[in-house]
Amino acid sequence: MEKATILVVDDTPDNIDILVGILSTDYKIKVAIDGPKALALAQKNPPDIILLDVMMPGMNGYEVCERLKQDPLTCHIPVIFVTALTDTSDETQGFAIGAVDYITKPVSAPVVKSRVKTHLALYDQKRLLEEEVKARTHELEETRFEIIRRLGRAAEYKDNETGLHVVRMSHYARLLAKKSGLPDKYCELIYNASPMHDIGKIGTPDAILKKPSKLDDIEWVEMQRHAEIGAEIIGDHKDPLLEMARRIALCHHEKWDGTGYPKGLAGEDIPIEARIVALADVFDALTSIRPYKKAWSIEDTIALIESESGKHFDPTLVTNFKAIIAEVTAIRDEHHET
Template sequence: MHKVLIIDDSEINLTLIRALVLKLGECEPVMFDHPLKALEWCRGNVPDLVIVDYMMPEMDGLRFIAAFRALHGRTEIPVLMITANDQKDVRYEALLGGANDFLTKPIDRIEFSARVRNMLALRTGQKFLADRAAHLAGEVAERTRDIRERERELIFRISRAAEFRDPETGAHIQRMAHYSEIIARGLDLDAATCNLILQAAPLHDVGKIGIRDHILLKPGKLTPQEFDIMKQHAMLGYDLLKDSGSEILQAGAEIARSHHEKYDGSGYPRGLKGNAIPLFGRIVAVADVFDALTSERPYKKAWPLDDAMRFLEEGRSTHFDPLCVESFIAGWEEVLEVRQRFRDEEAPKI
């Protein structure tokens, strides 16, 4: 059913045009004898065709068309203007001002029917294309969600692959990722960035895949030479991920390379200092160290939470970015909830 808006200050003309519109079938005429009232109706309704007279009080047809076209989503709707026979200049101005076609008075019934049918056919085509575009956009969005979900699953499995070779657990990567998100939110980063670090943080130690077992799994303290080899995992992880077209993997590459840097410049692999360390690396450094300290492993007992918190506070401006530590502490209630949610014996998906 097409909704046809008719605007004319003459009751006779309104009645005539309404009758002609009804004869076309599948049309619902909506009539106004005042253009301002019609314009107000248009703010909340979308007609399929506008038929407007030129000569009207307060607002003529040209001004109505300009105001109508200025409304959101009304630029493509067909507009038919009715003018007098001797108003060629008005017709030209109407066509330039946004009218699609015009009729002259007195209205010829056959011409009216033909022009209106043509314009409604145009509108039908517009609506079909709009519906088709919306349908395609929905399909693209759905497939994009599927791709992103597979990407998230792949990233999680890559992260676990590194953890399987390390005495840490899948729950560890979940906790430190959520701790990282808490810190990011506390720093007032936007929602997309907070979600990005949540997805990318689990890749922080992916480079451990390239470290030999006799070093990675050594139960005792590493020798200086062994520790130098262990430190290579930061660049190995970066090299593994850096050329990806995925935003998450690119962020993971930067995190892998920078989360062992220290705020005073004494970290590795590049010895960066202060804000020269990428923000994601500074955030993950706090999250990763806290979870490592407070988690029990075959080679160590878990630290009490107060001792781990004291370690972070004492490491402000030396090991850690002080703002990241403050943000972590400010989100303490959420930190405790994450610890409860992701225990070592069970590791639900992010």
């Protein structure tokens, strides 16, 4: 088992030597003689625990501890103050800024060994628990994402021969979101929420969805209701993924010029994720084989999208989509209809 690493910080060499002598048999020891050096060492290779003197010139121990706790890389490291200050107010201050313990000088070897061993054990237990929680959370998130993908595919099976449409267009949407400068976390949300864009088609009669000829006015109005039905199916939730899925379901048929449905939103009043999915959805629909049509070529599809820039589609997104067309084509080829 690998030895834990302790960072000893003290401006007095004799004090460092005493602590090193007590702990070096059981632990790896690093030392720093002032605050800035301690911070640099902790950030470069975070130790498992820090023994920190309080009274040091320049940056005292309290300041060092505060800086450690403010840095995401070091905030989790247990800090034990080792100091000649014995007043209760000093201990209170140390605990208030994040220290886990307080050892007074002159130090007792059994006390130092016991406190270090105890806090390392607690720290290990905390890390193990955090890893277990992280793993379980990841498992739950993956399950949730898979349920959403499968619900999205269920809607597509009602309307198309396969559910691969939602697979391809969700990849296209993530690529376009990334190209448009959206944060990575946001891009992943779009990827996982976009399969739900047509979930409302579950509530659309088959006679309308599968009609081989043009819909009449009454049928078209009924068809348009799938956007609002989808939003109702997803419902109102505080969860960011479901919130985004609802916005996409409701708004992915809105158009940049305000002629879309169901609300007639225009321009940037349309949520960015809905604008992205609208473009990804149309591209995949046109380039895919359907019972009632052949697949369009990439060139013809891009030409149509360009002609709809500023009308159906956000002009900036059209430019960004053209820039990633090689990646889009690779995804299309990977997930082609069989």
